[in-house]
Amino acid sequence: MSNEIKVGLAVLMAVVVIFFGIRFLKDQPLFGGGYEVVVVFDDAQGLTPGAFVRLNGVNVGSVKSVRLSDDAREVYITMGIDGDVQIPRGVKVGTSGLSALGEVNIELTPPDGGDAGRPLIAGDTLRAISTPDLFDLLAGESTGLTARADSALFRAVSVFTTLDETLANSGDDVTAVLAQLRFLTQTATQTLLTERERVGETLASFQRAAGSAERLSNDLSTLGTDLSNDVAVDIRATTQTLRQTVDSNADSVSVTVAQLNRTLRNAESALAQLTLLSTELEQTLALAKSDSSSLGLLLRDPSLYHNANSAAASLQQLLQDVQRDPGRYAKELDLIRVF
Numbered sequence: 001m002s003n004e005i006k007v008g009l010a011v012l013m014a015v016v017v018i019f020f021g022i023r024f025l026k027d028q029p030l031f032g033g034g035y036e037v038v039v040v041f042d043d044a045q046g047l048t049p050g051a052f053v054r055l056n057g058v059n060v061g062s063v064k065s066v067r068l069s070d071d072a073r074e075v076y077i078t079m080g081i082d083g084d085v086q087i088p089r090g091v092k093v094g095t096s097g098l099s100a101l102g103e104v105n106i107e108l109t110p111p112d113g114g115d116a117g118r119p120l121i122a123g124d125t126l127r128a129i130s131t132p133d134l135f136d137l138l139a140g141e142s143t144g145l146t147a148r149a150d151s152a153l154f155r156a157v158s159v160f161t162t163l164d165e166t167l168a169n170s171g172d173d174v175t176a177v178l179a180q181l182r183f184l185t186q187t188a189t190q191t192l193l194t195e196r197e198r199v200g201e202t203l204a205s206f207q208r209a210a211g212s213a214e215r216l217s218n219d220l221s222t223l224g225t226d227l228s229n230d231v232a233v234d235i236r237a238t239t240q241t242l243r244q245t246v247d248s249n250a251d252s253v254s255v256t257v258a259q260l261n262r263t264l265r266n267a268e269s270a271l272a273q274l275t276l277l278s279t280e281l282e283q284t285l286a287l288a289k290s291d292s293s294s295l296g297l298l299l300r301d302p303s304l305y306h307n308a309n310s311a312a313a314s315l316q317q318l319l320q321d322v323q324r325d326p327g328r329y330a331k332e333l334d335l336i337r338v339f
Helices: 003-025 134-169 171-194 196-248 250-289 294-300 302-324 326-338
Strands: 035-041 052-055 058-068 075-081 092-098 103-109 125-127
Touching (some): 052 075, 302 326
Parallel strands (some): 052 103
Antiparallel strands (some): 052 058, 058 075
């Protein structure tokens, strides 16, 4: 084999290795088989060809190209998606990373289950959402933070200046106060040293009092236990006595109960008779109030009263005639006797 052929084969092999190496370094499929999707951005935020395309944090492709629209208002980015990855329609497209560090990638967030459509195919176009860069956010907030920090530092300087002036103007007073504090501290120390023995005796007295209180508590606990035992014994004896009393008087109690039962039966019989008498009395009163009964007519018909009154008057007149002329009626009696 000639040297020319060897050189040609070496160059060809180098080209193949470089080609596949570049695709490997860009995390692109080595043998193709993917599809391309276009994404429209308002701000590319530093995206460059070769940037990763991630779906839920997993690399599923890379950026193929980045170009401006004709009016330079939008950016068209072509994504190369691996052939074995299906991205549902309705996916949210955004960017991640820091443009200042040159590490900006495309992040794909799949939609909820109800919003997922058919998978994307080659040539589909998506609209990206605006995701502000972290450094831009920090820069926007830094102005307010700087103003607040400047104001806080100004107030701190003012406070320290006022404090310094106060201390400078009140140097003698501060010295006097410190001297008084030193005198009070020394006096308290001397008092404690002088009264050390008395304080020790006081603490010992407290300890003895605590021991006495503990012994008293133990004595009270023992006394309570003894009282509880004595009361329990007395209650047990009283219960036994009551039980014996009930057992010995069981016959008398039975006789008394039998007599009470007979008395109750007699009372029930008397109540039954009283109920019957009350019923009959109610019936009699009902007859007296009724216009259809003889008793009711006798009590309530005025004609019967007048007739009875008239008969009584006639009878009284007859008796008066008999008293005035009894012989007249005697003759009639003799005539009746003859017949």
